[in-house]
Amino acid sequence: MQEDTWxxxxxxxxxxxxxxxxxxxxxxxxxxxxxxxxxxxxLAKTLGIGQSALSQHLAILRESNFVDTRRVSQSxxxxxxxxxxxxxLAQVGELLAxxxxxxxxxxxxxx
Numbered sequence: 001m002q003e004d005t006w007x008x009x010x011x012x013x014x015x016x017x018x019x020x021x022x023x024x025x026x027x028x029x030x031x032x033x034x035x036x037x038x039x040x041x042x043l044a045k046t047l048g049i050g051q052s053a054l055s056q057h058l059a060i061l062r063e064s065n066f067v068d069t070r071r072v073s074q075s076x077x078x079x080x081x082x083x084x085x086x087x088x089l090a091q092v093g094e095l096l097a098x099x100x101x102x103x104x105x106x107x108x109x110x111x
Contacts (some may be wrong), residue, residue, distance in 0.1 A: 010095075014091055025057050030067075
């Protein structure tokens with residue numbers, strides 16, 4: 001998208017994505033899923049998150065299409081949608097007109 005084509009609904013959607021990614025538990029979930037598909041029970045044990053809290057975080061990630069699910073009998077497996085996440089992050093970069101040629105020191109100071 002070019003800068004003059006951004007509308008408030010685009011910006012609101014990106015803000016929602018950033019809100020989803022702005023939670024430490026959800027980032028930990030995604031970080032674990034990058035290794036491959038994981039069963040919910042295993043993910044809960046690995047992260048030390050209660051089943052109820054994990055279910056809430058996974059529901060938010062599902063609503064944003066950041067994860068996929070697969071059911072096998074009684075078990076639910078989750079996998080990461082890196083295409084959706086990297087696409088959302090790229091759009092944020094476009095929105096803010098971030099330049100990849102920016103000096104690393106300047107980028108680090110911004111954090």
